[in-house]
Amino acid sequence: MLRPRSAKPSQLWLVIVDASASTRRHGALSKAKGLLSELFEQARRQRARLAVLHATGRQAQWLWQGQKASQVLQHWLNELGAGGGTPLFDALQQAAAWQARRQHLHPAERQRVLIITDGRLRAWPALAPSACPSVLVDIESAPIRLGRARQLADELGADYHHIDELPPGRSPLAGEPVDRTVIAGKPAPTGL
Numbered sequence: 748m749l750r751p752r753s754a755k756p757s758q759l760w761l762v763i764v765d766a767s768a769s770t771r772r773h774g775a776l777s778k779a780k781g782l783l784s785e786l787f788e789q790a791r792r793q794r795a796r797l798a799v800l801h802a803t804g805r806q807a808q809w810l811w812q813g814q815k816a817s818q819v820l821q822h823w824l825n826e827l828g829a830g831g832g833t834p835l836f837d838a839l840q841q842a843a844a845w846q847a848r849r850q851h852l853h854p855a856e857r858q859r860v861l862i863i864t865d866g867r868l869r870a871w872p873a874l875a876p877s878a879c880p881s882v883l884v885d886i887e888s889a890p891i892r893l894g895r896a897r898q899l900a901d902e903l904g905a906d907y908h909h910i911d912e913l914p915p916g917r918s919p920l921a922g923e924p925v926d927r928t929v930i931a932g933k934p935a936p937t938g939l
Contacts, residue, residue, distance in 0.1 A: 757796060757855070758795040759858045761798040761800070761858060762798065768829055771830075779884075782884065790815075791815070791817075797811050797820070800841060801838075833868055835864060846858060847878070861881070862903070862905065864885070864899070876903055881903055881905035882908065
């Protein structure tokens, strides 16, 4: 006898990982890897689908596109190193286009975006806000912080968290969206 699947809509967690050379400093990438390991495990437990976009070198590259979590992701994470430039804007553009196609194919799917970056960027073009709830985790760990990741989060309309302030064992995408009652002294947008 066939059992009906849960009426709960499926989830897709789109993860953009900045692994530029600057993330090697002060243990930033190491912290990010710990967060990603927890996220992959929580995605597996919650049966969320994952899409992972790796921003390093000259061009962002897809690692995973809408599949369930597997050991392949853990292997990639173990091998993840940092180097080269920061094609973060290429990653954001690729992600937005892929996400729009995916939403058209799976309209009931609940999508969330996680951007992990140290924000060490000189300048960036004007950015459109994310089409779905988004979280930016700042991994900048240098003694003198530039704070550009917060600016980037504001432009994208993303929740901002510094990695050192996240509760241990809980990914920023798992469960309910983060409470956004006040961000930077302004009321948060509704609907997240």
